[in-house]
Amino acid sequence: MIRILGLDVSKSSVSACLLLEKPEDPRQFYYECPFFCLSANAKGIQELLALKPDIALLEPTGNNYSKLWGTHLARAGVEVRLVGHKELRNYRANHLALPDKDDDADALALACYYFDYQQDPRRFVQIRDREIVRIRELVLRLAHLNRVQSPIMNRARQDLAWQFPEVALVKSRRGEAGLSPLLWAWLAGERQSNRYDRLYSESVGLGITDTVRQHAKRICDLQREEHVIEEELREILTDSRFExxxxxxxxxxxxxxxxxxxxxxxxxxxxxxxxxxxxxxxxxxxxxxxxxxxxxxxxxxxxxxxxxxxxxESSGDRxxxxxxxxxxxxxxxxxxxxxxxxxxxxxxxxxxxxxxxxxxxxxxxxxxxxxxxxxxxxxxxxxxxxxxxxxxxxxxxxxxx
Incomplete structure (x- = not known):
């Protein structure tokens, strides 16, 4: 008999529901089911694998939470399937009539979902191969670095408006071979620039503070990390599959x-x-x-x-x-x-x-x-x-x- 495991992933634990068949009355079964709460540590992983599931179902919660559990299951030979958030929400509420959303209800809904839709692959989120997963990780990391840089750069420019106003709005781009943008590298003391030296000597500003120089160093570090990621992406994209x-x-x-x-x-x-x-x-x-x-x-x-x-979307005449x-x-x-x-x-x-x-x-x-x-x-x-x-x-x- 096939063993189906529904896993609702949280930040540091999972709620697990193991089924051998779909219960006749899922709503009543919810109050009787022996759910498992497993922590994200060695003991929790051991307890998870001790359940000996054949197939595990999870929601795609990004690379931060579900990756740990999915990877350990896959290494143990367990088939892992992903169910979309919207699909699970509708299924839990409309098909199972489970009570208000909680971790146990989601785990039970995930396990039941398999029995109803196992023959329809489009009911599940596509599991991508290793290269595609890596591309996904890298583009998400680039998006994160961009979000991190923006407030730092904005704060530095606001300070430069009174410390060195002549360059406060300069759009400095990264140089060849991943060199940090000249303005930020000059402010951080990493690159020389006769032009900026001359402008600073004639500036009407009140002088560059250590805070701005520290911001500039942070920007340079983030830009270098971006360059490394972009180089890896370019290498992956040369794969003949993507031609x-x-x-x-x-x-x-x-x-x-x-x-x-x-x-x-x-x-x-x-x-x-x-x-x-x-x-x-x-x-x-x-x-x-x-x-x-x-x-x-x-x-x-x-x-x-x-x-x-x-x-x-419609409601009445709207x-x-x-x-x-x-x-x-x-x-x-x-x-x-x-x-x-x-x-x-x-x-x-x-x-x-x-x-x-x-x-x-x-x-x-x-x-x-x-x-x-x-x-x-x-x-x-x-x-x-x-x-x-x-x-x-x-x-x-x-x-x-």
Missing amino acids: NYRQVFKKFGFGARVQAVLISQIYPIEGFLNADGRPEVRILQGRNSKKPTKRHLSLRRFQKALGAAPSL KKSKVVGGSDLCRKSLWQWVYTRIEPKRSRLKNDIAQILGEQLDAEKAAGRPVRLVRNRIAAKGARMLFRELVKIHLGSDSPD
């Missing part, structure tokens, strides 16, 4: 960071397609018109993965569309791509993709539509075009349909 993806990305003008973010979310493209390698398209009844409507399900899943799929689900990092990366590569006319590539997106953006802005809405629309359209280009190169044809 077709990078050919398509080049048409869109995606930078190295955006490419890494996208690959971490959409590779392999086959995960969005039917078993025959073609997009899934179904004729379904329209919600409002009740007429047969073509639904591009693969495209929808792809957009959702990138955080670029609008969802319609209806609104908003973007929900998917990767916040992808959504932000696409928005920045629109802002830096599509919106400025001088930055657009000379191809059909940039022309179509650029003309629509210009027309909507000229019509007076809110610029934030326009950028979101262009990002969503860019995601649709990206999917079609990837499918075309995957099929080796001119049409994805």
